[in-house]
Amino acid sequence: MSRVTPVAPVFYDLVRVETRLYNAVSARLRTEHGLGLGEFEFLQIIDRVDGCRVLDIAGELAITVGAVSKAVDRLVAAGRCVRVAHPQDRRSSVLRLTPEGEELLSAARPVVEETLASLTAVVSPADLKGLAATLAVLRAALEEGE
Template sequence: MSRITQGFVDLVRVETRLYNAVSARLREEQGLGLGQFEFLEIIDCVPGCRVLDIVGELAITVGAVSKAVDRLVAAGWCVRGAHPQDRRSSVLSLTPEGRERLAASRPVVEDALLSLTAGIAPGDLSRVAATLATLRANLEAGSRGSPG
């Protein structure tokens, strides 16, 4: 296996294992999965957030995002409101319960990540983070206009 192929395989395996471990801890401590946490974070951080904003951020389909948002609405963590300029679109916002759930979940995610990466030197983590940020930016720049 070539070095780049092995690097890709390692990246995918690390992502899967990290995601699953953080999600399991979050579910155990806060009653929501990492996917739900990510949606709540995006809704909280993007002013006037719409389904398409989440699609663009996560690079998944509109249908998948709509279904996930429906589940957040059903849980009472988010609401859909009328978009002021586009009647075909809605604006997503967190409910007070959604804000509380997100605030309580942030330290759990942070602590889980710190625990899972405890044996790695901070400089190494910084280099990996910078490399991944560059790779992500390059990939996102190359895929503009074709989300999900």
Template structure:
């Protein structure tokens, strides 16, 4: 196996295990999954957030995001509003309950991730973060990893 293939395999396995552990704790403590948390976080952070904004950030299809947002709306965690400049689009906004879910979930995620990454020294974690940020920027500057 080539060196870069091994790095890729390790990266995928680490991501899967981190995601599953954080997802399980979040579901147990707050009744929402990590994917739902990510959507709430993006909606909170992006002004006049649209489904298209989330799809671009997560590199998933508009259809998948639209269905996920429908579930957030049904749960009472966000609402759609008419876009002020584009009648074909809507903006997404957290409801007060969505804001509460997001605020309560953030420390759970931070604590779980801190615990799961405790095997790394702070310097190792900083170097890993830097390398991943560089790779992510390179991939996002092109069409790599975008949904088909």
């Protein structure tokens, strides 16, 4: 008879850790740059993904296209990115950072890194590396199953 390790406590800890890290980073970003962590993530994806579309963000973050579209509308209204016509698909648009969006992202990146480093300093680099590897395996398996 095999023993099954209860995964629920691990799940609850993971969710609580993620929530507290997310809220702390987001609060510092808002204070220093008037930017939430969700907006920061969108700007990072737009910056990193060549020819980024709303669908690309939705797929990466595992949220609905409608939610992404509304958030992108807010980023556009704030002057942080623009929608431009897709060169091959007239029904779609490509997202690009504005110069203001690029400056904001550049200024916010070190804040995110510094805050996360500070909040996770109680965990050894080796343990963080092991956690990252474990999460990568789990994430890949979950994304493959979607």
